[in-house]
Amino acid sequence: MQFTNNNFYIRNLQYHLSLKAGRSIKTLSVLFLYISMLGCTDFVEVNQPKNTLTSETVFQDPATVESALAYIYSQMRDEGMVSGNFGLSAIMGIYSDELDYYQFDSNYIEYYQNTLTPSNTIVEGWWKNAYNVIYAANVIIKGVDNSIKLSLDDQKKFKGQALFVRAYLHSLLVDLYGDIPYITTPDYIKNNTVERNSVSVVYDLIIKDLIEAVQLMDSSDWSGEHVIPTKSVANALLARMYLYTENWEMAKSTSDILINSYNLEPDITHVFLKNSAETLWQFKPNGISNNNTYEAIQFVIQAIPGQAYALSDGLLNAFESDDLRATHWIDSMTSKDGLTTLQYANKYKAILSEKSSLEYSIIFRLSEQYLIRAESLAHMGNIAGAQEDLNAIRNRAGLDNTDASNVNELLSAILRERRVELFTELGQRWFDLKRYGLADERLSPIKSNWQASDLLLPIPETELEINPNLKPQNTGY
Structure with a gap:
């Protein structure tokens, strides 16, 4: 993988140091952590790294490891796929059928018009950022495993968080790019010649990491704000991975754990506030300005012209009449001449706050688990159970119980419910269209350049040049 900015410096420094006798990967890992953390803004309330870190001290101080995880x-919050700024929510929204795009950035237009090229800077940026973060997680795993100073409890929780991060980013990479390398070591020289694993192998490795993470992670977030991943967050991803791999029994039993431990936020207007009852994991704003979330900045239209995104007609038409989500999670803006009115995602409403942030960027929430369990139960033939879970989401939105009464009807109803519940949330709609096998059917009529090969993004051109073992390029590119 290729690294940029500080990471580019580290890559070259590591390479030259590795040629000298007596330089261990442990020392190289410390350099990565030290240089990276120098530019880190506060994420959670942890002590800042010391001015000098050595291979003997970096993994004996819990505050230092907490800083590395922060x-x-x-x-993840500020860059790459998970960010509300440059991430999946907006970009896979325009790639699929959720959003229309109105600006002129050529890289975004390639997504919107389904004309992606391997040199697209977003395609490349997502790949690089994900593997940079995976590299950092592997550094922590190795350092924690080798530490003789950290307590056993600290070792467990830190390694668990790092394993979760590694699994999460690989889960996004594999769903976007198909066959990918699953990186489990901070050995850069080895990683520079790595080959791609099949999708099925990657899913197996993700599930393996998550099972271990659940055993190691804390049950509660000491910050009290759901900004540090816990066992519940790892279980939320594990339930999703079981769903994606069609292991219905395990998807159901894993989502059971969460549904039995948390409550849905009863007030539809509070779901995306920072203290929502159903939030499992969220990103706290950066604290540099009085901004709330990147999502609000991206999606809330303040003037026409000038907007970047608006909700597509297809998405708007998917809402039933009297759906409270259409009332409270969608708003509109009309141009000054009165000729144009556009609807926009208004889940996150506050762009600026004079005091503390009102909203954090939610990454996992309980509603998804109800829909995971409903889908799993439907596949298992438990019609009543699937209806009950689906109705929990519908009733919260002010809708009557579903009238779907057999497996096929329920699966269609669950897909529609996922569309209106999880819209503009980290590419969920795109991943659903793919796994339901409906991307061609739903997108080819509305996207003139759509091809079946668009189910996968291209492997970045620069990565194929650096490491030919990543070839062949994905079909269609």
């Missing part, structure tokens, strides 16, 4: 979370 750096990882800040990178």
Whole structure:
């Protein structure tokens, strides 16, 4: 993988140091952590790294490891696929059938018009950022495993968080790019010649990491704000992975754990506030300005012209009449001449706050688990159970119970419910169209350039040049 900015410096530094006798990967890992954390903004309330870190001290101080993990979370929040700024919510929204795009950035237009090229800077940026963060997680795993100073409890929770991060980013990479390398070591020289694993192998490795993470992670978030991933967050991803791999029994039993431990937020207007009852994991704003979330900045239209995104007619038409989500999670803006009115995602409403942030960027929430369990139960033939879970989401939105009464009807109803419940949330709609086998059917009529090969993004051109073992390029590129 290729690294940029500080990471580019580290890559070259590591390469040259590795040629000298007596330089261990442990020393190289410390350099990565030290240089990376120098530029880290506060993410959670942890002590800042010391001015000098050595291979003997970096993994004996819990506050230092907490700072390293805070750096990882800040990178995910501010850059790459998970960010509300440059991430899946907006870009896979325009790639699929959720959003229309109105600006002129050529990289975004390639997504919107389904004309992606391997040199697209977003395609490349997502790949690089994900593997940079995975690298950092592997550094922590190795350092924690080798530590003789950290307590056993600290070792467990830190390794568990790092394993979860590694699994989560690989889960997004495999769903976007198909066959990918599953990186489990901070050995850069080895990683520079790695080959791609099949999708099925990657899913197996993700599930393996998550099972271990659940055993190691804390049950509660000491910050009290759901900004540090816990066992519940790892279980939320594990339930999703079981769903994606059609292991219905395990998807159901894993989502059971969460549904039995948390409550849905009863007030539809509070779901995306920072203290929502159903939030499992969220990103705290960066604290540099009085901004709330990147999502609000991206999606709330303040003027026409000038907007970047608006909700597609297809998405708007998917809402039933009297759906409270259409009332409270969608708003509109009309141009000054009165000729144009556009609807926009208004889940996150506050762009600026004079005091503390009102909303955090939610990554996992309980509603998804009800829909995971409903889908799993439907496949298992438990019609009543699937209806009950589906109705929990519908009733919260002010809708009557579903009239779907057999497996096929229920699966269609669950897909529609996922569309209106999880819209503009980290590419969920795109991943659903793919796994239901409906991407061609739903997108080819509305996207003139759509091809079946568009189910996968291209492997970045620069990565194929650096490491030919990543070839062949995905079909169609």
